[in-house]
Amino acid sequence: MQPSSLAFQTKASDALADPNLQKALGGIKTGWQRGRILAADRLPEFEQLRDQARDIKNHALEHLDFYLEAFEARVLDAGGQVHWARDAAEARAIIQGICQDNGAKTVTKSKSMIAEEIGLNDHLEAAGITPVETDLGEYIIQLRKEPPSHLVGPAVHLTRDQVSDLFAATHDLPRTEDPTELVGQARTVLRQKYLAADVGITGANFLIAETGSAITVTNEGNAELTQGLPKVHVVIASLEKVIPSMEDAFTLLRVLARSATGQEFSTYTTVMTGPKRTEDHDGPEQFHVVLLDNGRSKMIGSKFQDMLRCIRCGACMNNCPVYLAAGGHAYGWVYVGPMGSVLTPQFVGIESAHTLPNASSFCGRCEEVCPVRIPLPNLMRHWREEQFKRQLVPSTVRWGLGIWGYVAKRPALYRFATRVAMAMLGRMGRKEGSFASLPLAGGWTASRDLPAPQGKTFMQQWKKKRRGGAR
Amino acid sequence: MTSAASSPPAQPRVGLFVTCLVDLFRPSVGFAAVKLLEDAGCTVEVPEAQTCCGQPAFNSGDRATTEDLVRGLLDAFEGYDYVVAPSGSCAGMLRAHVPDLFENDKATAARAAEFAGRCHELVSFLVDVMGVKRVDAALERVATYHDSCSGLRELKIKRQPRRLLQSVEGLELAEMAEPEVCCGFGGTFCVKYPQISTKMVENKVQDVAASGADLLLAGDLGCLMNMAGRLARQGSPIEVRHVAEVLAGELDAPPIGRPADA
Ligand code: SF4
Numbered sequence: 001m002q003p004s005s006l007a008f009q010t011k012a013s014d015a016l017a018d019p020n021l022q023k024a025l026g027g028i029k030t031g032w033q034r035g036r037i038l039a040a041d042r043l044p045e046f047e048q049l050r051d052q053a054r055d056i057k058n059h060a061l062e063h064l065d066f067y068l069e070a071f072e073a074r075v076l077d078a079g080g081q082v083h084w085a086r087d088a089a090e091a092r093a094i095i096q097g098i099c100q101d102n103g104a105k106t107v108t109k110s111k112s113m114i115a116e117e118i119g120l121n122d123h124l125e126a127a128g129i130t131p132v133e134t135d136l137g138e139y140i141i142q143l144r145k146e147p148p149s150h151l152v153g154p155a156v157h158l159t160r161d162q163v164s165d166l167f168a169a170t171h172d173l174p175r176t177e178d179p180t181e182l183v184g185q186a187r188t189v190l191r192q193k194y195l196a197a198d199v200g201i202t203g204a205n206f207l208i209a210e211t212g213s214a215i216t217v218t219n220e221g222n223a224e225l226t227q228g229l230p231k232v233h234v235v236i237a238s239l240e241k242v243i244p245s246m247e248d249a250f251t252l253l254r255v256l257a258r259s260a261t262g263q264e265f266s267t268y269t270t271v272m273t274g275p276k277r278t279e280d281h282d283g284p285e286q287f288h289v290v291l292l293d294n295g296r297s298k299m300i301g302s303k304f305q306d307m308l309r310c311i312r313c314g315a316c317m318n319n320c321p322v323y324l325a326a327g328g329h330a331y332g333w334v335y336v337g338p339m340g341s342v343l344t345p346q347f348v349g350i351e352s353a354h355t356l357p358n359a360s361s362f363c364g365r366c367e368e369v370c371p372v373r374i375p376l377p378n379l380m381r382h383w384r385e386e387q388f389k390r391q392l393v394p395s396t397v398r399w400g401l402g403i404w405g406y407v408a409k410r411p412a413l414y415r416f417a418t419r420v421a422m423a424m425l426g427r428m429g430r431k432e433g434s435f436a437s438l439p440l441a442g443g444w445t446a447s448r449d450l451p452a453p454q455g456k457t458f459m460q461q462w463k464k465k466r467r468g469g470a471r
Numbered sequence: 472m473t474s475a476a477s478s479p480p481a482q483p484r485v486g487l488f489v490t491c492l493v494d495l496f497r498p499s500v501g502f503a504a505v506k507l508l509e510d511a512g513c514t515v516e517v518p519e520a521q522t523c524c525g526q527p528a529f530n531s532g533d534r535a536t537t538e539d540l541v542r543g544l545l546d547a548f549e550g551y552d553y554v555v556a557p558s559g560s561c562a563g564m565l566r567a568h569v570p571d572l573f574e575n576d577k578a579t580a581a582r583a584a585e586f587a588g589r590c591h592e593l594v595s596f597l598v599d600v601m602g603v604k605r606v607d608a609a610l611e612r613v614a615t616y617h618d619s620c621s622g623l624r625e626l627k628i629k630r631q632p633r634r635l636l637q638s639v640e641g642l643e644l645a646e647m648a649e650p651e652v653c654c655g656f657g658g659t660f661c662v663k664y665p666q667i668s669t670k671m672v673e674n675k676v677q678d679v680a681a682s683g684a685d686l687l688l689a690g691d692l693g694c695l696m697n698m699a700g701r702l703a704r705q706g707s708p709i710e711v712r713h714v715a716e717v718l719a720g721e722l723d724a725p726p727i728g729r730p731a732d733a
Contacts, residue, residue, distance in 0.1 A: 013666045321653050325670040359664055361657025361671070362530060364624040384532030393531070401528060405536035408522045409543065415519075422495050433730035434703050443662030447669040448700030451496065451728035458489050458498035462517050 001119055001147055003348040005332035008355040012326035021327050024159050032152075032318045035262020036369065043258065053255045054373045056248045057309035060240075064300060067209040067242045068291070074212025078274025080287035088118035091292045095120065095201070095234060096127050098288055102232050104129055104198035108190075110216065110226040111135035112203025113312060114236045114292055116148060116334045117347070120201070131201075132193045134222040136186055143170055149328025149336060152260050152314040157327050190222075200226040200284070202272070204237040205311065206252060207289070210245040213273040214289065217253065217266035224270050233284035235272065238292045240308040252311060255371035259315040295346060303382045307342050309372040316366035316376060322359055331356060338366035342379040350383060354392050357383035419460055426455030479552065479600055485513040486551035488544075488590075490561045491523045492692040493713075497727065500692065503719035504557040504593050510719075511601040513553075520547040524561040529568060530658055538572050542579065545586050553600070554590045557715050558691050559622020560658075562592035567625040592622055593715055594690055598631040605638030608720035613643045615684035616714070617675070617698065618651045619691035632690060632714050639717060647678040656697040672701045679709060688714045699727040 004011075015021050040046045060067055072082045085091035091114075099107060107124065109115060109131055121131045121142070133142040137155040141148055143166055148154030155163070163182060168175035171185050202223050204214035214235045216223040227233045243249060257263040276283030299305055317323040317337025328336035333353070335343045341356035357380035366376040387393055393401075407414050429435055429452020437445045444450055485508050493500045501517075508515045525540035544565070548554045556562045569587045573580040597603040614636065622628040636644055655661060655671025662668075676698060679687050687702070687709055689695050699711035710726035725731050 009664065009666075012664070016666055016670055321655070321671050321674075322664075322667055325667045358660075359667070361620070361653050361655060361660040361668070363620040363653035363657065365620075365651075365653065368624055381530065381532065384530065385534055386532070388532030388534075397531070401531055401533055401536065405528055405533070405539070409536075409539050411520045411522055411543070414522045418495050431730055433725060434700065434728035436704075441662075443665040444700070446665055447704065448672065448697065449703040449728060451696045451699050451703075453496040454498055454724060456498065458494040458501040459517070459519070461498055462501070463519075466517075 001116070001334060003333045003344065003352050005344055005348070005353040005356050007332060008326070008330050008359055011330035011332065012359070015327045015330050016325060020159050020162060021157055024157050025324050025327055028156060028318050028324060032261050032314070036259055036315055036318065037262075039258040039262040039264065046255075046258070049251065049255050050371050050373060052251050053311075053371055054309060056243060056251060057311070057372050060243045060248075061300065061305060061308055064239065064242070064297075067244060068239060070209040071207050071212055071242050074209065075274070075287070075289055076212075078212050078287070079277075080212065080274045080289060083288060083290045085290055085292045085294075087294050088292075091118045091236065091290055091294070092120060092123045094290050095236065096124065096129070098232065098234055098286075099124065099129050099199050100127075102198055102286075104232070106130045106132060106193065106197045107199040107201055108132050108134050108194055108197040108226045108230065109138070110200070110202040110218065110223040111138050111154070112201065112236055113148075113151060113334065114203055114238055115201065117238075117294065118236075118292065120236070132190070132197065134190050134194070134220075134226050135218065136183060136220060139186055139190065140166065147329065147334060150314060150317060151312050151336070151339075157329065194225045194229050197226075197230045199232040199234060200228075200230040201234045201236060202227050204235050204241055205256070206249045207237055207242040208244075208246055208249055209242055211273055213246075213271050215249055215253075216270045216272070217256065217268065218270070219261075219263075219267040221268045224268060227270070227272050228283055231284055232286045232288070233272065233275070234288045234290060236290045236292065238294065239296050256311050256313050259369065259371040260313040299346065304342065304346060304379060306374050307339070307346070307379055309374055310339055310343075311372060312339075313371055315369040315371065316374075319365045319369045321363065321365070322361070326359070338376045338380070339374075342376060342383070345383050345386075350386050350390065351392060354383070354387045357381070357387070415457075415459055419457055422453045422457050423455060426453045429453070430455070481512075483513050483552040483601075484550075485515050485553045485555050486548045487515055487517045488521060488524070488548070488554050488556040488561065488565070489517060490556050490558045490692070492696070493557055496696065497692055497713065497724070499721060499724035500557050500713040500715050503713070503715040503721040504555070506719040506721060507593065507597060507606070507715060508555060510607070511597055511603050513601070516551070518547040524556075524564045526561065526564045526658060529564065534572070541569055541572055541583065545579070545582050548586065548589075551589065553596065554586070555593055555596050556590070557593040557713065558693075559592045559619050559626055559628055560691050560693060562590055563621035563625035565590035592626055592628055592690065594635060594718070595622075595626060595628045595631045598634060603635065606635050606718045606720075608718060609640035609642075610717055610720075610722070611641040612686045613645050613684045614686040614688050614717070615645050615647050615679055615682040616650060617647070617654060617679070617687065617689040617694060619689050619694045620653050622690055623651060628690065632688075635718050636688070636714070642717070645682045645684045647682045649678055652678070654694045654698050656691075656693045658693065661697060668697075669701075672697055676701050676705070676707070680707065685709055686717075687711045688717060690714050695727055703728045
């Protein structure tokens with residue numbers, strides 16, 4: 001996917017003017033955002049669980065090489081194969097190879113952000129292999145040829161009305177607005193695809209070093225059908241998904257579901273270990289794990305290491321006022337919301353995404369809700385520092401900052417300059433009390449008045465009234 | 472009392488950090504802060520060498536300018552028992568972020584950490600450090616309190632202002648549905664992303680109006696100017712003030728954004 005993050009401003013404005021999108025985004029507040037609060041309230045030890053979750057991920061990241069090797073050994077023991085992919089191109093080639101070795105024409109896919117990250121669908125299609133998304137949301141956006149707009153709900157930007165229209169146009173069935181019927185329609189279409197598929201590709205929420213298992217959670221059960229029905233199962237996962245043990249996974253799952261949707265547990269938790277054994281009734285004949293680095297190993301030991309704790313719950317976006325106004329597509333790449341504002345520059349380069357870490361009021365709500373306590377605003381600030389260092393800040397802003405900094409470092413000059421400016425503004429604004437417009441302040445006054453200063457600065461008045469400061 | 476400090480000296484010497492916005496736009500907040508601090512038994516001084524806490528530079532990624540400005544503050548506030556600011560955002564900068572600066576300068580980093588430990592936001596300082604339980608003020612109004620983000624999340628300011636407001640005679644508190652949601656100010660954010668900021672402040676003022684309050688209070692002038700500006704644009708009768716003005720009973724200045732003769 002070509003990043004278009006530099007167009008954030010324009011896309012966000014379009015989003016604000018799109019009533020369907022605003023309605024759909026409103027649903028996140030009443031749904032997932034509220035759900036998380038209720039779920040957290042019901043669990044007295046929620047805050048301790050978050051600490052544990054953070055510690056588990058930190059420990060795994062500190063010893064990442066050890067746990068990855070252990071994971072690989074267990075996968076091999078179970079009869080599976082592990083493929084290491086340095087970047088997106090390698091991962092795509094590996095998966096295409098596995099498909100072609102097995103003469104695959106159709107592959108079913110259960111929701112995977114990594115597959116989005118490496119642009120897998122387009123690549124497979126170009127190679128003559130048809131990818132079929134089996135998650136309802138992914139299925140919808142595949143039909144619409146759109147990228148996901150949310151980690152957990154890829155089609156959350158659409159209203160039910162829009163989905164009804166889409167299904168009526170795609171499926172040969174009468175239009176319905178009934179959610180159960182809509183799901184039913186998708187199920188019917190997808191069921192045939194499951195049976196026809198030669199390869200099933202799933203992501204993984206966690207990789208377990210202790211057992212060589214991959215774990216996915218869904219609410220639709222589509223991961224099971226994707227991994228269990230075709231004869232070949234491919235798990236595509238990034239390096240930082242590995243954690244030591246099954247017990248750790250259950251701790252993480254408890255905070256994941258609550259933070260994501262407010263559920264105590266997702267409806268389906270699927271543990272996948274190796275290919276079908278002789279005593280198994282069904283299951284895939286081959287089990288492949290593709291481990292993707294794509295720049296993550298470089299994040300270890302860097303200022304951005306904390307970001308690798310992310311368990312993709314979506315809470316940061318559900319609670320972000322900027323995301324809730326702009327929607328996911330404004331972010332212009334696979335990852336959206338606050339976590340995307342940290343990750344996207346990492347993947348596509350700060351030159352192509354510096355708009356994102358700036359599109360934050362630093363309200364800190366994302367950090368407050370993140371189940372693994374990632375300091376998202378601080379990480380966005382690191383990107384702003386990087387942007388400043390590389391002179392990617394517009395020259396007008398640099399100049400403005402430079403002049404302001406020069407004056408602010410010189411208290412006497414600052415006193416003088418501010419005294420003159422405030423006296424002038426104060427006089428101009430005295431009658432109305434605020435300005436409806438002011439040169440150079442259009443960003444402010446387009447939608448709000450600017451309260452006028454009282455006239456004399458505090459420092460000026462204080463000096464007169466009191467004996468003065470300490471020096 | 473929180474862990475913030477061992478018990479304060481009998482008459483602590485407080486250096487008031489006025490903050491840019493209060494200094495330039497609304498000095499009356501500074502005088503209200505002085506009154507509250509003196510009523511609580513502090514000696515208040517205002518070091519002249521202070522300017523800005525460095526946030527605009529810090530949040531723009533300009534570390535060098537930030538560190539230069541903070542160095543100035545370390546000198547200006549040397550020797551005070553406490554440094555108090557009528558702003559959660561500036562106090563958050565001083566308390567929560569200053570200790571992370573000066574990565575390559577150990578000596579200054581140590582000074583910065585010591586300085587940060589002495590810094591406080593005004594209302595939380597009064598309640599948590601000085602043990603103030605009530606104020607001597609009266610106002611017959613229905614007020615709602617907006618929790619500004621930095622104060623709330625970096626400094627855990629939530630119950631302190633409400634506690635003192637409850638002691639204001641005649642004042643009734645009406646909570647918003649979402650008092651903790653950002654108003655959309657965010658320093659330079661509001662001019663860098665004006666459309667999103669507008670949407671956020673619009674949501675906020677709707678919540679304010681729905682609370683039934685006729686007076687909006689908060690502890691940060693940036694947020695207050697943003698919300699007052701939006702309310703004024705809509706011709707709303709809701710008045711906006713800094714919480715310190717109400718707590719100090721210093722209400723001579725017209726509400727934020729209103730003309731002097733209103
Ligand atoms: S950054 Fe935190 S809140 Fe956001 S998706 Fe990742 S784990 Fe969830």
